[in-house]
Amino acid sequence: MSAVPHCAVAGDVSGRPVERTCAHLGQVRAVEPATPGACEDCLREGTQWVHLRLCLECGHVGCCDNSPRRHATAHFRHSSHPIMRSEEPGEDWAWCYPDELFLLLA
Secondary structure, eight states: OOOOOOEEEEEETTSOOOSOOOTTGGGOOOOOOSSTTSOHHHHHHTOOOSSEEEETTTOOEEEOTTSSSOHHHHHHHHHOOOEEEEOSTTOOEEEETTTTEEEEEO
16 A cells, blocks of 8 residues: 655645645545556446546546546545545646645655
8 A cells, every 4th residue: 555645735726826725635545546547437438538536535546627527526526535636647736626726745
């Protein structure tokens, strides 16, 4: 199992720096992707994804909002798990849905 990632607030929905904290950082867990390299919902439906996001509470892998089915956002709406990180190689950021904050992972 991986270590619990450390997250720091990087900016708001427009990418501007903010002097706010994320109220949901306590929900971040050490998770492994349930379906490494694939959106689990797209696999089940036979649909395509653009980029992948990993739920930092349960390990669900969903597709980004540029993908036709937007499964990462759907997972948040269904589960209320607030923070998803990018699963794209070389990317080290996450998004908190309820606080609308970009987070940097360390």
